[in-house]
Amino acid sequence: MGSESTTEIMEATGRALCEYGxxxxxxxxxxxxxxxxxxxxxxxxxTKEELLNAFLDDLLERFESRVACKARDPRERLSEFLDAVFEKPSSENDDFPVALMELKAQAPHHDLFRERFIELDDAVRDVVETAVRDGIEAGYFDEVDPETVAYVVATIINGSHVRMVALGEEPDRTREAVERTLARYIGWTPSRGVTA
Amino acid sequence: MGSESTTEIMEATGRALCEYGxxxxxxxxxxxxxxxxxxxxxxxxxTKEELLNAFLDDLLERFESRVACKARDPRERLSEFLDAVFEKPSSENDDFPVALMELKAQAPHHDLFRERFIELDDAVRDVVETAVRDGIEAGYFDEVDPETVAYVVATIINGSHVRMVALGEEPDRTREAVERTLARYIGWTPSRGVTA
Known part of the structure; x- marks a missing residue:
């Protein structure tokens, strides 16, 4: 099976997951x-578990290539990261956050899913931690423990995902909360205009 | 059916939900x-939906009576709130966070569930917002918008729930993040010793 078929299966898995749960x-x-x-x-x-494991792996890869931006300015990197995380799902992927939440709820029963979600979380925290560390070194941000900031940001993003699914809340509201919290920690608020 | 039977049904619902999903x-x-x-x-x-709706309603009532403490000191109220939220589930209720996450993932398909989760979120934010407002008035906390603090705290708590289920993370880690974030916003860190 070529990588073209794999891509097709992964895309079909995403659609079927959104449609049937x-x-x-x-x-x-x-x-x-x-x-x-x-x-x-x-x-x-x-098994379905192996297929979904590959699906989550693919999701991680896509996240990593999405945030692997070339921006050298850590402020720009943080802004681009928030753009990626809080991007509104397209109308055809409207149910994707719901499907992903279902998989998270399955993690206690499937070690493979849990491993993938831990990797995804590591990747998210790594982007923030590195940008914060670089920003402190460059004198843009206040001195603070980058690991703590990354953990808080990752957890608010986790919370945003639940709120979107359980409460039907718009991700923009959480984005604002992340920005205000970043301001409290590092003394800098990402401007939405940076990458616009 | 007396309230005793209702209580019994609600408890049985909780156990069955944990066991079967x-x-x-x-x-x-x-x-x-x-x-x-x-x-x-x-x-x-x-229907199962009506029963689970009553179950979520019962959960809200129990949360409200748990946090309806008489403490007049807003610092103590915040500490007691964090104790309630980050309480480790007893070994027999170990799967409860997982069962609750499944219900949250069902909210997009069940308006009643969504309404209950919105009420629960309102209750959580209300406790924090009132304590922060009172603490500012009493001169204990820095001047800050209490609604923003309540939203950020609620969202980190939502995130903690996902992390516990998807990543198997201990709630204590998030509690620390909430405490550090509170310190950044209101200039005060709840001491775990207050209610001990």
Missing amino acids: YADLTMQRIADESSVTSAAIHYHFD | YADLTMQRIADESSVTSAAIHYHFD
């Missing part, structure tokens, strides 16, 4: 969303 | 966890 997701339904046969999917992924 | 929860399984018959449960709750 975790409990009703089947290999057949994923096949129906793609031009790949159910047998071909089964050939590469023994 | 949302998807496999049935009236029969709840009956099996209690001395109330499945027919009696059906008589009072037409």
Whole structure:
């Protein structure tokens, strides 16, 4: 199976997950969303768990390439990170945050999912921690423990995800809370205009 | 049905939810966890959704009576609130955060659940906002918008819940993050010793 098919299966998995939810997701339904046969999917992924593990891995890769920006200015890096995290899902991916929350709720029953979510969290905190450390060195930000800031920002982002799903809240509201909290910690507020 | 039976049904619902999860929860399984018959449960709750709605309502009431402390000192009130929120679940309720996360993931499909979660969030933010406002008036805390602080604290608590479920993280770590963030906003850190 070429990387083109893998990409197609991953995209089909995302669509099927949004449409049917975790409990009703089947290999057949994923096949129906793609031009790949159910047998071909089964050939590469023994179980639904393995397929979803690959899906989360793919999500991590996409996150990393999305935030792996070339900006040398740590202020710009933080702004671009917030743009990526608080991007409004497109109308066809409207249910993606819900599907992802279902997978998070499954993590206690699936070690593989938990490992992927831990990796994703590490990646998120790493982006913030590095940008904060670089910003302090460059004299842009107040002296503060970068690890603490990264942890607080990551946790508020986790909270934003729940609030979006459980309360139907717009991510913009949390973005504002993250910006105010960053201001309290590092004495600097990312401007939404930086990358616009 | 007396309030005793209602209490019993609510407790049985909690146990069954922890044991079977949302998807496999049935009236029969709840009956099996209690001395109330499945027919009696059906008589009072037409659907699983109605029963879980009552369960969430009960959760809100218990939260409110837990935090409705008489402490007049707003610092003590904040500390007691954090004690209540970051209390480690007892070993028999170990799976409760997971069950609750499943219900949150169901909120987009069930308006009643969403309404209850919004009420619960309002209650959480109200406790923090009032304590912060009173603390500012009493000169204990720095001047800051109490609504913003309450929103940030609530969102970090939401994030803590996800991290506990998805990453298996201990709530103590988030408690520390909340305390540091409070220190940044109001210039005061709740001491864990206040209520000990």
